[in-house]
Amino acid sequence: MKPTSTKVKRKTLSSEIDALIFDLDDTLFDTNGQLVQPATRESVAAMIEMGLKASFDDALAQRAVFFQQAPRLDIQERLVGHFGVQEGSDADAVEEAGRLAFYQRNVESHITLFEGCYDLLALAKTRFQLFLVTSGSPSTQRQKVDLLGIEPFFTDMTFVNSGNGETKKDAFLQLTERHQLNAPRVLVVGDRIDREISAANQLGMWTCQIARGEYRHLKVTSASESADIVCAHVTELIGWLGLNKSKGTAAHRLRQDDKSSTLGGLR
Numbered sequence: 001m002k003p004t005s006t007k008v009k010r011k012t013l014s015s016e017i018d019a020l021i022f023d024l025d026d027t028l029f030d031t032n033g034q035l036v037q038p039a040t041r042e043s044v045a046a047m048i049e050m051g052l053k054a055s056f057d058d059a060l061a062q063r064a065v066f067f068q069q070a071p072r073l074d075i076q077e078r079l080v081g082h083f084g085v086q087e088g089s090d091a092d093a094v095e096e097a098g099r100l101a102f103y104q105r106n107v108e109s110h111i112t113l114f115e116g117c118y119d120l121l122a123l124a125k126t127r128f129q130l131f132l133v134t135s136g137s138p139s140t141q142r143q144k145v146d147l148l149g150i151e152p153f154f155t156d157m158t159f160v161n162s163g164n165g166e167t168k169k170d171a172f173l174q175l176t177e178r179h180q181l182n183a184p185r186v187l188v189v190g191d192r193i194d195r196e197i198s199a200a201n202q203l204g205m206w207t208c209q210i211a212r213g214e215y216r217h218l219k220v221t222s223a224s225e226s227a228d229i230v231c232a233h234v235t236e237l238i239g240w241l242g243l244n245k246s247k248g249t250a251a252h253r254l255r256q257d258d259k260s261s262t263l264g265g266l267r
């Protein structure tokens with residue numbers, strides 16, 4: 001059972017949980033480095049094309065300033081408010097063009113998981129049930145999962161359509177019901193304190209924040225945004241969950257899996 005206000009004990013954590021729910025972006029792979037930077041440039045270009053009254057370089061620089069200052073605010077709306085739009089252009093359409101270019105794009109085929117993540121997932125799968133809950137545009141997220149080849153690691157995956165108002169909290173609840181999971185024996189792993197960490201804490205689940213990615217500078221604004229564990233890299237979970245101690249066994253199982261090709265194609 002998750003303690004209410006005590007420090008997490010590394011030694012016993014693995015015996016406290018049955019299942020891990022992973023976020024995808026900036027948790028298992030470097031979305032910020034591999035996808036967000038190009039998407040940001042395309043988004044700014046699309047807004048200018050639709051009538052934002054700014055040069056590309058100015059808009060890009062201002063976008064970075066706004067995001068650093070207030071990552072929770074709507075960045076397209078702020079850019080339109082700051083620069084205005086060309087005569088005859090529609091402000092809403094300019095904002096929407098920026099959003100679409102940012103969120104609904106084809107994913108480059110060269111994306112890869114963070115170093116060590118395939119090993120982490122393979123080791124974790126030998127001890128726990130693994131789930132993936134990722135939000136954004138479901139078709140884009142699905143594309144990422146396919147390109148990364150990670151589906152076989154997960155018992156179930158949920159694609160939360162954030163554009164339709166769906167939430168990770170609802171997705172966590174549905175998963176616990178569908179798979180008869182006991183919320184206090186679930187560990188949620190993600191980078192967003194205002195999304196998966198907050199939702200999981202509210203449901204009494206264990207939480208691990210991966211402090212990286214474009215939202216790493218978010219400040220905690222409520223108790224529910226404070227994670228039980230904070231890691232600089234998701235592979236630190238190997239130590240937290242004692243997976244390294246069973247390395248020999250896990251490696252042996254992996255080799256068996258390789259033979260039966262369950263995981264062989266993933267590495």
Ligand SMILES: [Mg+2]
Nearest residue numbers: 023025026191
């Ligand atoms: Mg994320």
